[in-house]
Amino acid sequence: MSGTVAAIMLKERGHDVEIFEIRDHIAGNCYDKKNPDGCTVHEYGSHIFHTNDDQVWEFLNRYTKFNDYQHRVRANTSEGLISIPYNNKTEQQIGRELSGVEIQQLIFKQYSERHWGVPWEELPKSITGRVPSKRDNDDDRYFADKYQGIPEKGYTAMFENMLDGIKVNLNAERDLYKRLQADLVVWTGTISSYYDNYYGHLPYRSLVFKHHRVPADSNYSWDKGSVINECNDLPLTEPWTTACI
Secondary structure, eight states: OHHHHHHHHHHHTTOOOEEEOSSSSSSGGGOEEEOTTSOEEETTSOOOEEESOHHHHHHHTTTOOBOOOOOBEEEEETTEEEEESOOHHHHHHHTSOOOHHHHIIIIIIHHHHHHHTSOGGGSOHHHHTTOOOOOSSSOOBSOOOSEEEOBTTOHHHHHHHHTTTSEEEOSOOTTGGGGOOOSOOOOOSOHHHHTTTTTOOOOOOOOOOOOOOOOTTSSOOGGGOSEEEEOSSSSOSOOBOOOOO
16 A cells, blocks of 8 residues: 555656566555455455545545445453443443453453464563553444445455556566666565565564355354454454455
8 A cells, every 4th residue: 555655646746656566466465356256355354444534535535435334343252252442332241341451351461462472461562552441432343433444346446546557567576676776766565575684584473364255144143243353262363254245
């Protein structure tokens, strides 16, 4: 997204712009495509767009229309399946009010340790500080931003519109940018790659994606939410269950 937006802004200011993409497709991690039955699949994990910035929202609406998807997440915990972030509905589901420490222990501690591979006490404050306080309302949406949704025709279609008139080179050599004659190069790769792993391999965390199609006539209840966080002893972190409508 950042590289594409940079290309658009530079082009609009009269610069000649060219993109070199090492993958065989545009859109980066937002890349999606239709499977044989017409369902749009986000190949690198689901992406939901949300912002409170009017200018950002107006900019992207030049290239796509968004649906009105509102993201809701459930946590599978020792107290059962509950709504997160913690809100008034969560208290009704549990049947009592939890303290800040109890919320941390129930929802975040074990989940974060498994996600980052580091004991909670050793996680930096920049991570543990993300734990949200209780919402004093019944809003069980994961994001409370003014604008939310997913591009109606998918992210790839949105990026195709954004890159109209900009030359894109797919399957580019990883270090080709080092030999380019340009006034400005906008780099959107990993920090460690940019510095040729000078400080060794940085501890990135990644995911293993397994796509499983649930038949429309199955017994799965979509009331559980489109995402269930396993805040328990299961070896999974965040299995997505996404309906194709």
